[in-house]
Amino acid sequence: MTREKTDFWVGLFILLGLIALVFLALRAGNMSAFSFAPTYRVHAYFDNVGGLKVRAPVKSSGVVVGRVAAIGFDNQRFQASVALDLDAQYEFPTDSSVAILTSGLLGEQYIGLTPGGEDKNLADGGTIQMTQSAVVLEDLISKFLYDSAEKEGAGPAAK
Missing domain, CATH: 1.20.5 (Single alpha-helices involved in coiled-coils or other helix-helix interfaces)
Structure with missing residues (x-):
């Protein structure tokens, strides 16, 4: 026993x-986040999504209000298409804006959602018009290097 x-x-x-x-x-x-809470899907189009991944958080004021559901490419717009599943308990105006942000200097990327001021709210299947693409660190470094090289090159020629 x-x-x-x-x-x-x-x-x-x-x-x-x-x-x-x-x-x-x-x-x-x-x-x-295997929650069975109701969500609604909205779409946003970006010129560059950088390292954004599916299931990345969507945050508003630092609070997770949804997740990235899908990332694809739109052949008509020639832009990246991002589908966002937002929790139904959070309603955002139709003139809200989204930006791809990075937590920390080299951290993971997420979507930052800033509410607008319209009376009408986003509905299932809606599109967020105002978007800001990801900042690519390599582009910033190369821009800085080229700008500093131009300043150095223009200095002696002006004398």
């Missing part, structure tokens, strides 16, 4: 350990 009781507790401990391991794996993989 004691052997069976010990086997039961060991089995229960292993099962709880496996559940905890799965939970941590989902949490680390940004998949922990």
Whole structure:
């Protein structure tokens, strides 16, 4: 009888350990939001999405209000198409704007949503018109280097 009781507790401990391991794996993989809360989908178009990934957070005032559902390319606009699933409890005006932001200097990218001032709210299937693409660090560095090289080159020629 004691052997069976010990086997039961060991089995229960292993099962709880496996559940905890799965939970941590989902949490680390940004998949922990398996919520069944209602959402609505809106679309936004960007010239450059940088390193934005599906399931990246959509934040407004630092609060996660949704997730990136899909990223694709629109052949008519020749822009990146991003589908956002926003939680139904958060309503945003139709003139809201979105920008692709980076947490920290080299951190992960997310969507920053800034509410507008319209009375009418975004609906399922709506489009956010005002977008700001991702800032590419390589472009900033090259722009800085070329600008400083032009200033150095123009200085002696002017004398």
